[in-house]
Amino acid sequence: MSSQVNHQQQIVSLREKFIMSANKGKILANRCSNCGHIMLGTIYYCEKCHDSQLEPVELEGTGKIVTYTIQAVAPEGFSDIGGSYAWIVFKIDNTVLKVSGILLGVKSPADLPLGSKVKVDGFDTKYGLRVQKLS
């Protein structure tokens, strides 16, 4: 059967594309061709006008923390780092877009004032979107 041609189309999901961008330090977004609204690249139709014509845009994965928490009890898979990471929401620079991720090595709120600058540091198969604090 070696001569058989595989006609199956290789499908890369939006989430896989988002992960590939994150691994380059970027955030994959979509810009609506109809109304110009920018949303995360994993959303299928425009959140504002519901148009389907979306243009992928890779944004620089830098931004500022708008809120976060440090948890004493972590879900399974995170127990080994429980209490020493922050789950954060940050606003991507020059946009109104927010995205969440994990920031390792944070033990106290004193270490992480709101507004701290961060950048995307890749997508970890175990911990999801990894973020690094910029000094």
Added chain:
Amino acid sequence: MTNKVCVIGAGSTRYGKLDENIIEIALAASKDAIDSAGIAPKDIQAGYISNVFGVSDKQVHMAPVIMSNLGLPYVPGLTIESACGSGSIMFREAYANIAAGFYDCVLALGVEKITHTGTIQSTTLFSYCSDFFYEGGNGASFPGLFASIARSYIATYKANEEDLAHVAVKNHENGILNPKAHVRKEITVDDVLKSPVVASPLKLYDCCPFSDGASAVILCNEAFAKKSNRSYVEVIGSGRGASPAAVQGREDITTIPSTINAAKQAYKMAGITPKDVNFAEVHDCFTIAEIIDIEDLGFFQKGTAAHAVREGATRRNGEIPINPSGGLKSKGHPIGATGIGQVVEVFEQFTGKAGERTIKDAEIALTQNFGATGASAAVHIFKKVE
């Protein structure tokens, strides 16, 4: 919609750590509600069931199993899941089917069994209610998600952790009077502030417990209710709302759009304003949630609820009593049952069964219950019928 919808019976198990199987818990609450309504089981034409984590107690396809074990194997049942908002969202479907004339009388039952799984597994199961790719998958627990909302609220409105603690103290004060509450314990602001941090800035006493339990009500049309010759409650407003599933998707992290939209619909249908409500049962899974709820419901201006709670405005004798049952915080939070448990409290308040927690002269009540961090929500408004 042409038919008025009424609640003619209500029942509930104790909330807490229960030893019985999930089906036994469900059946006990159902029987209580049927007895309370004074109806015969044959009067029930459909069963609406809300549940989230049945699989953890080895049972899915909950509705037909419950109907069969009630002795109603040929009465159709429907199971509805919408995370912590399952109960109220299921109630809305039961309401709509009576209003539309499909049925004269139905059972609306919420049930949950979770405590047997332990803290880590419960925390993990709950995290599956989030937008997992962005939240649970990045290590966020539900206390963590609400802690992030609390941090944003505190920073935006210059509130503090002591403000949040006042919500817990008030709800425990009410829960002590509820014989079916999970945590019947008086606490002080100092107790809350000194309790262990669960997810900064939230501490143990800012968080509701994991609870088992079931609550049920009997819904019917007005003609059926009048024939019962009993006191009953009329549903005069019903609203549903939605929000971006992930916290990151909210333009304003300190508000829950699904509550605002559901409340607008319910107030409009009832023809009332927030000032006409005599008490409310709201979704206080965490203390910050109650602060945000009572602003989103229009009881207080945005950014002022923390101060109002501190001043006692939401106590049983305050200007708008909130969670006289003890709320999720003290009564408990068996997540599939919680929304129906709120309706049980309204029924007990309006039919003289609430004992010392009775809100004097109350005639209009509101319930608000949401799923996850508010991705789904329902608001209902009730009127006492003598």
